[in-house]
Every structure is written in C-alpha cells, then in structure tokens.
Amino acid sequence: MKLHRAVLRACAVMLVSTVAMTGAMTGAASAASYELNINTALTTDDPIYKGLERLRDRVAERTGGELAIRIFPGSQLGKDEDVLEQARAGANVAVVVDGGRLAVFVPEFGVLGGPYLVSGFDQVRKIVTSPMFDAWNAKLKAASGHTALSFNWWQGDRNLLTNRAVTGPADLAGVRMRTPGAPVWMETIRAMGATPTPMGWAEVYPALQQQVIDAVEAQTPAAYGARLYEVTSHLTKTAHISLITGLVTSAAWVDSLPAEMQTALKEESLAAGDYASGLTGESIVALEADMASKGMTVTEIDVTPFREATAGVYELLGYTELKQTIDAMLAE
Incomplete structure (x- = not known):
C-alpha cells in the first residue's frame, strides 16, 4: 500500500511538471525562477477567480516576476482531492478548497463547513486569522505536508x-x-x-x-x-x-522559496482573499x-x-x- 501511494505521488509530480513545461513552451511565465499552478473548479467570471488574478499580478509585481502564478479554472488540473495529493507529494500546485476536504488530515478543519457556523465575512475572517487557526495549519503541515497560504476566500452562503x-x-x-x-x-x-x-x-x-x-x-x-x-x-x-475556502499548497514547496518570497506570497494571498470575498458579497x-x-x-x-x-x-x-x-x- 505504501509503495502504491509512493507511485501515485511520483506520477502526480510528473504530471504537474509536464503541465508546467507545457506552459513554459507556450511562453507562459518562462522568465520566472519559481512557478505556482493554482487549480479551481470555478469559472473565470467567479469572484474567486478575480481574486486569484489579483494574487497573480501582485505577487509578480512584488517579486519582480521571479514567482509566477498560473491559474487553471474548471478543474483543469483535476479534482480537488487529486491536486491535494499532488501538493502532498511536493508539487508546485495549489487549490482553492474547503475545510471539509482537509478534515481527513486535521479533523478541526471540518468544523468550518458546519451548518450556520457564522454570519457574514467578518466572522469568517475572525476565525481564519486567529491563533486557533494557525495551530490547525501547523498540524496540517505535520500531518500531510500541506499548508494554507490563507483561508479567507469566502464564496458566500x-x-x-x-x-x-x-x-x-x-x-x-x-x-x-x-x-x-x-x-x-x-x-x-x-x-x-x-x-x-x-x-x-x-x-x-x-x-x-x-x-x-x-x-x-x-x-x-x-x-x-x-x-x-x-x-x-x-x-x-x-x-x-x-462556504469558507482557502488556498492550500505544498508546505515543502513554500519552504523552498526565499524568505521574502514566502512573505509576499502569504501576504498577497490574504489580501486577495479579502478582495475576492468583497466581490462575492457585492455580486450576490x-x-x-x-x-x-x-x-x-x-x-x-x-x-x-x-x-x-x-x-x-x-x-x-x-x-x-x-x-x-x-x-x-x-x-x-
């Protein structure tokens, strides 16, 4: 069973590497030293996608183009669970995902999908920027090798x-x-x-x-x-x-980035989550x-x-x- 999982993870890394190489061949982000491929099930007109575009642009600006972000709408990289497995293997992928899908690694995340838990985005943000949430994220890194860059991507009720x-x-x-x-x-x-x-x-x-x-x-x-x-x-x-969601990626991949690049990625992820959540509220x-x-x-x-x-x-x-x-x- 362990060998089977290892083979799957190796295949996942090869798959994402192939996607990245394809993007490079078409001229996408070819000058960047680092690249993050973000998967979402949502369409390009969704407020969350707009937030991801903001994240892409702000990170490129802050890193002088050294960290490039590519966005794949419509689950082009696979189902959320598949992309989480790729990230677990250390691939340079991230996915917009709800807490329920992380509960298999750290049970506490599951409560974020509980019925009538919060009322409005302000309450969402209070939870996901708390020391309690930071402790969950630390447990996630230890349990599965994932890390949440931010979890303030509110998609509405x-x-x-x-x-x-x-x-x-x-x-x-x-x-x-x-x-x-x-x-x-x-x-x-x-x-x-x-x-x-x-x-x-x-x-x-x-x-x-x-x-x-x-x-x-x-x-x-x-x-x-x-x-x-x-x-x-x-x-x-x-x-x-x-619906409280976050941007989850490989902790090992994040740790491989220069310190200032890690800071930029996390800070801009939080800011983009706020931006996307605001658009969500305005659009409903x-x-x-x-x-x-x-x-x-x-x-x-x-x-x-x-x-x-x-x-x-x-x-x-x-x-x-x-x-x-x-x-x-x-x-x-």
Whole structure:
C-alpha cells in the first residue's frame, strides 16, 4: 500500500511538471525562477477567480516576476482531492478548497463547513486569522505536508437549488441532492431532510439535466457561473453553510522559496482573499436578480426549521466543544 501511494505521488509530480513545461513552451511565465499552478473548479467570471488574478499580478509585481502564478479554472488540473495529493507529494500546485476536504488530515478543519457556523465575512475572517487557526495549519503541515497560504476566500452562503418549492425539511424527503463528499457536508444535508449525493462540481449540470440527481446546494456565484438556472427552477435561500475556502499548497514547496518570497506570497494571498470575498458579497444580489429574470423563483424563507434540524451535526461529528470555542470567539 505504501509503495502504491509512493507511485501515485511520483506520477502526480510528473504530471504537474509536464503541465508546467507545457506552459513554459507556450511562453507562459518562462522568465520566472519559481512557478505556482493554482487549480479551481470555478469559472473565470467567479469572484474567486478575480481574486486569484489579483494574487497573480501582485505577487509578480512584488517579486519582480521571479514567482509566477498560473491559474487553471474548471478543474483543469483535476479534482480537488487529486491536486491535494499532488501538493502532498511536493508539487508546485495549489487549490482553492474547503475545510471539509482537509478534515481527513486535521479533523478541526471540518468544523468550518458546519451548518450556520457564522454570519457574514467578518466572522469568517475572525476565525481564519486567529491563533486557533494557525495551530490547525501547523498540524496540517505535520500531518500531510500541506499548508494554507490563507483561508479567507469566502464564496458566500450555500442555498438550495431544486425543481420544486421548499419551505422546510419535510419538502426534501427523498430528494437526491448533490453535495461535496466531506462528512460535515453529507451530515448537514442529511439532517436537512435530503439524501446527500456526492459528485464533482463539473458533473452537476448534466446530472441535473439527466435527472441523476434532483437538486443541488451551492453558493450563488458558482450556481450562476455553472448556469444551474437552466436545469433548476427554485433557489431557496437557506444559507445553511457559509462556504469558507482557502488556498492550500505544498508546505515543502513554500519552504523552498526565499524568505521574502514566502512573505509576499502569504501576504498577497490574504489580501486577495479579502478582495475576492468583497466581490462575492457585492455580486450576490445582482446574480440572483438575473437568475430570477431568466425564470428562476428566488425565495427567502424562515430558516429556523433548518437551523434546528442541523443543530445536532456538531455533536454527531465530535465538534461540540470546538463549536462552543468558536461561538465564544465570535461573541468577543
């Protein structure tokens, strides 16, 4: 088994090296001494992508072009889990990823995807710039060889996209709903009344079109970018999860950079996360209005039944004390 994992990691490094060489051959970042390839499942019009462009440009400016960043939208480098494995092997790749996918290495990260954990970006930022989060990141480096450059990439609140009206958990009985495969996401959707169905983001549109799934839960910018208003008819604003994501890469690769370059990369990653999160907040009202103009019914509901239904998820996954710690932090 260990040999098998070693072979996979070696192949991952070779794959990313090939991608980098291809980029160099086409003239991309050929003058740079160091290069970071960033993967995201999102489209180029998403606010998070705009933040990545800002990061690319500011890092190039601060390092005199010595550190080049290349962005791969639409999961061009593979699924998030695959890119995390490449980073674990020491490859020069990064991925915009939620805490649930890191929980397999450090369980505490999973709480970031918990239901109704925060309200708004200010609370998100308070958590992910805290000494508590820094301790999680140190554990991540020791456990898997990853490091989060920043984790303040807020993608908005996740809502329900269905083909029938939803007012409470009972309306989701028997509904096959796509969600990421991390336990905190799966248990949240199950507690909300639906049947969680994990699959890659790129598969969602055809799966809805072919009725492989009945519904999806997602944040508004991603739902709009994926044109889900074409294959669903109702957007119900449950805001059940605030999507907190970060830019995660290889700790060994970061450590190989000159000290001043490491500082520039981390500082600009945090600044870009703030920028992208601000764009996300600004975009949501306009995007929902546009989806409504295309025929989607956008509905505000009383989320109390969903909040009550999902309250037990923290205890189920062993996050009771951690949730209390976060609640106390946010109340300060």
